[in-house]
Amino acid sequence: MPCDPIIEFDRTLQSLVKDMADTMYDAPGIGLAAIQINVHKRVIVMDVSGSGNQLQVFVNPEIIDLNQGTREVEEGCLSVPGFFVPVKRPEKVLIKAQDIQGNHFELEADEMTAVCIQHEVDHLDGKVFVDYLSRMKRERIRNKLIKAQAEPVACVA
Numbered sequence: 434m435p436c437d438p439i440i441e442f443d444r445t446l447q448s449l450v451k452d453m454a455d456t457m458y459d460a461p462g463i464g465l466a467a468i469q470i471n472v473h474k475r476v477i478v479m480d481v482s483g484s485g486n487q488l489q490v491f492v493n494p495e496i497i498d499l500n501q502g503t504r505e506v507e508e509g510c511l512s513v514p515g516f517f518v519p520v521k522r523p524e525k526v527l528i529k530a531q532d533i534q535g536n537h538f539e540l541e542a543d544e545m546t547a548v549c550i551q552h553e554v555d556h557l558d559g560k561v562f563v564d565y566l567s568r569m570k571r572e573r574i575r576n577k578l579i580k581a582q583a584e585p586v587a588c589v590a
């Protein structure tokens with residue numbers, strides 16, 4: 434189920450972003466979409482710095498493929514704990530988004546920023562990275578998840 438755009442850039446949005454950042458850093462993860470804390474809005478927080486002090490906020494993000502080829506990276510997800518699967522995505526993208534005040538901005542992204550933003554925008558569109566797998570592999574992961582307790586993983590979004 435796709436998430437709804439943010440229209441009001443108010444205190445509700447500010448406290449949502451704070452909750453999301455806290456949840457992401459606690460996990461710990463490098464990115465989080467609002468839907469992962471059950472808020473169906475187009476808001477993403479990320480911090481790919483590894484130092485925990487470079488919070489990025491993307492409201493109503495759009496992604497444009499800059500056609501610089503594709504790259505396959507092992508991705509993990511806070512919503513599917515304990516699994517890493519290779520996902521092939523555009524290597525370089527242009528992100529168009531709004532900040533927490535509603536100002537429009539653009540950002541060219543590659544490396545982990547490009548991987549993470551695409552992973553998170555998939556969440557906003559109701560898609561999870563395991564959807565890229567075959568049905569059989571997906572079933573296997575689902576069965577394991579039902580059996581296994583959630584384990585913390587190092588680098589997930």
Ligand code: CO
Pocket residue numbers: 509510511512552556590
């Ligand atoms: Co995820």
